[in-house]
Amino acid sequence: KKYLDKLVKVLKDVALEKDSIVNCDETWCKVRKYDHYRKCYIWVLVNKAEQIVIFFYEDGSRGRDVLTNFIGDAELKSVMTDGYNAYVFIGDELSTVQKSPNLKKAKLDKALEQAGDIRALPFLRGVDFYYKRERQYDAEGLTPEERGKRRQDLDSKEMLITLRQYLKIELDKDPSETTPYLREALNYLDKFWDNIFAFLKD
Numbered sequence: 001k002k003y004l005d006k007l008v009k010v011l012k013d014v015a016l017e018k019d020s021i022v023n024c025d026e027t028w029c030k031v032r033k034y035d036h037y038r039k040c041y042i043w044v045l046v047n048k049a050e051q052i053v054i055f056f057y058e059d060g061s062r063g064r065d066v067l068t069n070f071i072g073d074a075e076l077k078s079v080m081t082d083g084y085n086a087y088v089f090i091g092d093e094l095s096t097v098q099k100s101p102n103l104k105k106a107k108l109d110k111a112l113e114q115a116g117d118i119r120a121l122p123f124l125r126g127v128d129f130y131y132k133r134e135r136q137y138d139a140e141g142l143t144p145e146e147r148g149k150r151r152q153d154l155d156s157k158e159m160l161i162t163l164r165q166y167l168k169i170e171l172d173k174d175p176s177e178t179t180p181y182l183r184e185a186l187n188y189l190d191k192f193w194d195n196i197f198a199f200l201k202d
Contacts, residue, residue: 008054015047015054016074022047023080024067024087031060043067083188107185115179119170123189126163130156151200160197167193 015022023046031040040060046053058066067087071079081087105127111120133156137147150156170178170186178186189196 011052011054012070014050015045015052016071016076017047017050018075019077020047020074021049021078021080022076025082026062026066026084028062041066043070045070083192107181107188111179111181111185115181117179117182119178120182120185122166123163123185126159126166129159148202156200160200164193 024043026041026043028039029042030037038060040057041062042055042057043066044053044055056066056070058069064087079087105124108120108124108127111117112124133150137150142150167186167189170182171190175183
């Protein structure tokens with residue numbers, strides 16, 4: 001344990017280096033305690049640039065203190081997360097961090113696959129549009145400057161305008177006309193719009 005603790009500290013120092021960009025998420029798991037199982041949460045922090053993944057756990061808690069205790073006084077550039085409140089309200093504790101929810105498809109996939117709501121399709125196509133472009137930029141080996149220019153081109157801007165128009169149309173409809181899954185996805189997209197698409201400008 002003594003040597004493993006030293007190893008974890010070294011990995012953590014590298015993963016949380018000044019101005020790093022990290023991804024965070026948490027998920028539930030069953031933990032056996034005193035001959036019975038209870039629902040607990042395990043967290044993960046990824047520093048892709050350094051190729052480091054750290055899982056951490058604090059008594060099974062899902063509270064934001066778990067994340068703030070882990071990050072401590074690290075001066076990160078950005079923490080990429082989803083819209084869970086533990087991330088949304090860490091601004092006071094982590095004043096140096098810019099929080100950026102992920103452009104993710106899970107909620108839209110759920111609306112399409114589980115609820116059969118085909119109105120999720122335009123949004124899924126829009127998200128796929130940006131994912132495909134990013135993969136193309138990787139394949140071409142673009143510099144950050146070149147990537148930034150491509151993200152600001154006409155096609156990218158047109159897709160953003162189209163998505164925003166679709167979103168307004170759907171949000172203006174009577175909630176009873178929309179499945180709960182799609183409504184949840186669209187509310188998320190609307191609430192975090194500026195954060196989600198911040199990558200187009202930076």
